[in-house]
Amino acid sequence: MDNTPIVYGFDTGTCSSYESIDFPYTEEPVWLLGRQYSVIHQLDELRDDFRSKIWITYRRGFSAIGGTGPTSDYGWGCMLRCGQMVVAQALILKHLGRDWRWTPRSQDDERELSESELLYFRLLNLFLDKKNSPYSIHQIAQMGASEGKPVGQWFGPNTIAQALKKLSMYDHWNNLAVHVALDNVVIINEIKQLCKAEKRNGQHILSPKGNWKSLLLFIPLRLGLTEINPLYFKSLKAIFKFQQSLGIIGGRPNHALYFIGVVENQLLYLDPHTTQPIVDYEEFTSNPLFDDSSYHQETAARMDISQLDPSIALCFYCHTESDFDNWCSLAYNALIDNEKQPLFEISKERPKNWQQATSFSDNTQSLNSLDYDLIPGASNVITLNHHSKEPFTILEDRIVVGNDSDEEFELLG
Numbered sequence: 001m002d003n004t005p006i007v008y009g010f011d012t013g014t015c016s017s018y019e020s021i022d023f024p025y026t027e028e029p030v031w032l033l034g035r036q037y038s039v040i041h042q043l044d045e046l047r048d049d050f051r052s053k054i055w056i057t058y059r060r061g062f063s064a065i066g067g068t069g070p071t072s073d074y075g076w077g078c079m080l081r082c083g084q085m086v087v088a089q090a091l092i093l094k095h096l097g098r099d100w101r102w103t104p105r106s107q108d109d110e111r112e113l114s115e116s117e118l119l120y121f122r123l124l125n126l127f128l129d130k131k132n133s134p135y136s137i138h139q140i141a142q143m144g145a146s147e148g149k150p151v152g153q154w155f156g157p158n159t160i161a162q163a164l165k166k167l168s169m170y171d172h173w174n175n176l177a178v179h180v181a182l183d184n185v186v187i188i189n190e191i192k193q194l195c196k197a198e199k200r201n202g203q204h205i206l207s208p209k210g211n212w213k214s215l216l217l218f219i220p221l222r223l224g225l226t227e228i229n230p231l232y233f234k235s236l237k238a239i240f241k242f243q244q245s246l247g248i249i250g251g252r253p254n255h256a257l258y259f260i261g262v263v264e265n266q267l268l269y270l271d272p273h274t275t276q277p278i279v280d281y282e283e284f285t286s287n288p289l290f291d292d293s294s295y296h297q298e299t300a301a302r303m304d305i306s307q308l309d310p311s312i313a314l315c316f317y318c319h320t321e322s323d324f325d326n327w328c329s330l331a332y333n334a335l336i337d338n339e340k341q342p343l344f345e346i347s348k349e350r351p352k353n354w355q356q357a358t359s360f361s362d363n364t365q366s367l368n369s370l371d372y373d374l375i376p377g378a379s380n381v382i383t384l385n386h387h388s389k390e391p392f393t394i395l396e397d398r399i400v401v402g403n404d405s406d407e408e409f410e411l412l413g
Contacts, residue, residue, distance in 0.1 A: 022047070022050075022299040022300040022301075022302075023039045023043065023046065023047075023263065023300060023302075024039065024263060024264065024266070024302075025039060025040070026039055026040075026263065026264060027040065028263060028264050029263070030046055030261060030262070030263040030268075031237075031240040031241050031261055031262050031263070032046065032049055032050060032240065032260060032261035032268065033053075033089070033098075033240065033245050033246065033247060033260050033261065034098070034240070034241065034242055034243040034244070034245050035049060035098070036241075037049070039263070047300075048101055049101070050260075050261070050268070050297075050300050051102060051296050051297065051298050052100065052101045052102040052296070053085070053089060053260060053270060053296070053297070054085060054088040054089065054092065054123075054124070054127075054295050054296070055085065055270050055272075055295055055296050055297040056081045056084045056085050056088065056127060056272060056295065057081060057271075057272045057273070057274040057275070057276055057294075058072065058073050058074045058075075058077060058078070058081065058272060058273065058274060058275040058276065059072065059073065059129045059137070059275070059276055059277070059278045059279075060072035060074060060275055060276070060277060060278065061277055061278040062129035062130065062137070062138075062278045063130065063131060063138075065131075065137070065138050065141050065142065065151050066138075066141075066142055066145070066151060069141070069151045069152070070151065070152055072275065073137050073141075074275045076152050076153065076154055077137055077141075077272070078154075078251070078255065078256040078257075078272045078273060079154065079155040079156065079157070079159075079160050079249070079251075079256035080137055080140045080141065080155055080160060080163075081137075081256070081272035082160065082249045082251075082256045082257065082258040082270075082272060083140065083155075083160035083161070083163070083164050083249065084127050084135055084137075084140070085258045085270055085272075086164075086216070086246055086247070086249060086258065086315050087126075087127075087135055087164055087168075087176075087216065088123065088124075088126075088127060088135075089246055089247075089260075089317070090176065090214070090216045090246060090317045091123050091126070091174055091176070092120075092123065093317050093319065094174065094176070094214050094317075094319060095119055095123060096116055096119060096120065096123075098243075100116065100120075102120075102296055103117075104292075104293055104296075105289055107289055109289065112288070113288055121284075121290075121292075124292065124295060125284070125285075126171075128279055128281060128284065129278050129279070130281055134167060134170060134171045135164070135167060135171075139167055140160070140163050140164070140167065143163045143166055143167055144159065144163050147162075147163075147166075154254055155256075156311055157218075157220050157249050157250060157311055157312055157313035158180070158220035158313065160249070160313075161178075161180045161218035161220060161313055162180055164178055164216075164218075165178040165179070165180055165218075168216070174214075175213050175214070176213065176214055176215075176216055177191075177194050177195045177197075177213035177214065177215050177216070178215075178216045178218070179191050179194055179215065179216070179217050179218070180218045180219075180220065181217065181218065181219045181220075181344065182220070183354075184219075184221060184343075184344045184345060185344060185345045185346070185347055186217070186219065186328075186331075186344060186345070186346045186347070187347055187348075187349065187350050188328060188346065188347065188348045188349075189348060189349050189350075190350065191215065191217070191324065192321070192324075194213075194215075195212050195213045195214075195215050195321070195324070196211065196212060196213075197213075198211065212320055212321045214317065214318070214319050214320075215316075215317065215318040215319075215323075215324055216246070216315070216316075216317055217315070217316040217317070217318065218313045218314070218315055219313060219314040219315075219316075219343075219344055220311075220312075220313045221311075221312055221313065221314065221343060221344065222310055222311055223310040223312065223343070224310035225310065226310075227306075227310065228305075228306070228308050228309070228310045229310070229341075230306070231340075231341055232341075232343060233265070233305055233306075235334075235335050235339065235342070235343050236248070236305065236308075236343070237262045237265075237305070238334050238335065239314055239335075240260070240261055240262045241334075242316065242327065242330055242331075242334075243323075243326075244316045244317055244318050244323060244324075244326075244327045244330075245315075245316060246315035246316055246317050247259050247260040247261075247315055248267075248312050248313065248314055248315065249312065249313050249315060250308055250309055250311065250312030250313070251308075251309055252307065252308075252309045253309055255273070256272065257269040257270070257271055257272075257303070258270040258271075258272070259308075261300075262305070263302070265304055265305050265306070266302040266303065266304055266305065267302065267303050267304075267305050267308065268300045268301070268302055269300075269301055269302075269303060270297055270301075271297070271301050276294050279294070314343070314344075328346055331346060332346055
């Protein structure tokens with residue numbers, strides 16, 4: 001039996017390549033991060049929304065990570081890039097809103113940058129491939145290394161979520177609260193404490209004004225052994241209907257993708273497996289006509305939901321407390337109530353028999369929590385590594401070679 005993933009669109013390890021059939025001609029609605037479209041009647045609007053998402057890929061030629069490390073993330077950085085895309089989309093929602101659309105500028109466009117364009121470039125700067133960008137490949141890789149994940153080793157959904165959680169603590173401008181829900185349970189009170197906390201004299205305390213930090217919520221899940229259980233298909237497709245949806249990070253073993261939409265049984269995704277030259281930082285900061293098209297994927301790629309690897313993380317963004325309350329209600333009604341086997345559970349408080357977590361510590365985790373990363377080279381084995389106090393689990397080393405497995409993911413008819 002041929003188990004090759006059925007993929008539509010493009011996927012290449014060295015350069016961009018597009019196919020014209022980006023969306024199927026169907027009467028079924030397309031859901032793209034909480035927005036519904038008709039391919040028949042709203043194709044231009046759908047494409048405009050898709051290409052406005054920030055697309056972050058492999059790059060080559062950046063300064064050596066850690067001074068002596070790799071100068072390209074080809075072959076190992078796909079999940080790190082997916083994590084960057086999730087944070088980028090969250091910050092776009094926070095600062096520019098869901099209706100923001102990217103407008104490419106021509107070289108003869110002499111108008112001044114608008115306020116929204118200036119803000120967009122400021123956000124893009126957070127992800128440039130230089131060591132002092134808050135969410136650069138350098139910062140993420142070295143955060144993993146500081147917790148026992150060597151630079152150049154593949155991350156899984158839970159690992160990237162934990163690394164981004166730690167990095168967000170140093171991002172004072174965006175004031176983003178990142179929470180990783182472990183043990184398949186979302187604890188409402190813990191999240192509200194996190195989002196209402198402020199730092200004073202080196203300690204986190206509840207804000208007396210009840211100010212709410214915007215929430216980026218990751219829910220790492222393991223939905224099967226070697227392949228995803230079809231029981232979850234309905235709920236996974238419903239994720240993209242939520243107005244708080246940031247999609248799903250996952251893919252196939254050692255091949256991460258960022259899923260942002262669904263049509264019929266096909267997932268729409270942004271693919272980091274294109275190796276592009278590093279952006280010239282001097283040009284980026286000085287040229288108002290900087291070509292930023294390398295951060296936008298023009299054409300959607302699609303994959304059948306049955307080919308999704310069972311190791312994933314659901315991603316959501318809640319701008320306000322009422323957004324989070326609304327999400328809790330929607331998630332319970334659509335994903336939990338009347339489901340024989342829900343994707344996750346929601347609890348108001350941490351069960352008494354669970355280890356008590358320190359509300360504002362990013363180092364404390366439940367001893368029962370699991371790392372859902374697959375061991376490279378052993379994708380047919382489910383790996384359940386019990387956490388200690390270390391937020392990152394050390395997996396077997398992956399040796400990156402010239403014929404990386406990304407090369408095997410070819411364009412299929």
